[in-house]
Amino acid sequence: MVPWQGNLSFRVYNPDKPKKYGIKAYMFCDAVTGYCLRLKLYPGKSETPASANGATYDLVMDMMRGYFGQGYILYMDNYYSSPQLYTDLFVLGCGATGTLRVNRKGIPQRIKDKKYHDRKVVYLLSTIEEAAKAPCGRVAPRTGTPIENPAIVNVYNKYMGGIDRSDQMVSYATFNARTLKWWKRVIFHVISLATLNAYLCYKTLTPRKPMLHRVFRKQLVTELVQSVNRACVPGMSTKPVGRPSTAAEPIMRLQGQHFPMKIVGTGIKKNITRACVVCSVAERQRLESIGEKRKRAGKESSYQCDKCLSALCVDPCFKLFHTHKDYIAAYKTRVMVNK
Known part of the structure; x- marks a missing residue:
């Protein structure tokens, strides 16, 4: 039984189970180790009519195929x-x-x-x-005769006891986070079941002093994370997803000596300007806060930092960019408040 108490058309109630409400799963396991060979979810009433021998007969025959x-x-x-x-x-x-x-x-x-x-x-x-x-x-406690x-x-x-043993070991690492998606419960249950199968294979191949199940799970997660970090998949982007963080920027931006330099073009045009990374962003945020949209906000500068190669106004953006961790907030405090 995959625990689930939300609304679901094929959710079942079984008073004999520890988790009485959930999604029924038929399992086909090894009788000695509990290794799960097949798993089939109960999808509710089937549109296909059962054979003359009944639905449970059809289920067993299908699982044993x-x-x-x-x-x-x-x-x-x-x-x-x-x-x-x-x-x-x-x-x-x-x-x-x-x-x-x-x-x-x-x-x-x-x-x-x-x-x-x-x-x-x-x-x-x-x-x-x-x-x-x-x-x-066993023997009888009073007489000592074999039973x-x-x-x-x-x-x-x-x-x-194969299925009961499998259910017991899977229950030690259940997905307890609250979710509104029933399929997430099923996915994490299947992942836990696959991890248990891997552990049972490991125990079979390591008969002497195998590690505990919880230790095996921790080591498995550690090695999976390390393998992902070491992997280099061609064509996969390494650019972080989401809002850029300023936590890693101060290492170069706030240390060393930085000087403004003229932006030099590679073509015919000589006077090249780019949007300042400080005031253009700050002005755009201010305009959006009052409901005004513009394609261009802030100033454009013909100067950039010789090390950071970021376009910056000479005053005050250059100094704010290299002395404040949150240079956008510093610009708003120093410049925009005075307006």
Whole structure:
């Protein structure tokens, strides 16, 4: 369940889940490690009519496509199990074991008569396991005798926790930021799931003293950031996006010796002028504040700084540009207030 409490046509409510409202996701995981092989979101009521065997039958067959005939065993809960599904999976070369809803359509009476009573009556169905008694690995606290369960129960309890294990580990690093976009929740859930899959692969390849999941995530983020910083993609612009910052400018502009020099052209024209980077910007901002628009504002100068190569009026813009971090605010304070 991908948590989501906003308005959404295919949002579901499940009282058995820790997060009761959200987007349902069907998962197909490895029974031992919890590695997610496939993920399919529940999109609400489908426009395509279900087959005669039901929508859950169609879902399982679609998720298992590509794994038939290879000797895999599928474990599932009673939401999916049915005799017809298990029979067809067996014909396609795939075993199946799971609990069963006895009121499901097509359940023979002889299956209803065969039940296992734990704290409550449990019905199980399998095409590969037997109902013979087998030790479960525990002993009775008073007598010390081994506790025996049907073999099908022991196998089901052993291999049915793959999805729960995956959900548990993903929940440790959930996307908790508030958002009005449901698809952002899904995207970050899929990213967390992919990160978990990478960690499970790492643990398989590193059997001795693997790092913790949280340490793996931090190291993964660090290496991804470093790889982006080292990457040099041809054609990608390195110009920062957004309003230019003046934080990095004072290093050159406010240090050293700067002198005005005449702007020299490369063509026939001799007297070349450019808009002053101080007063032209300040005047344009002032005019915009009073609702007046002009193509040109401020002054144009035929002088520039010999090091910065920025066009500047000799007085007072040249001095303000090289002595104030925020030269626009300094110009407004010194010049525009006097007006």
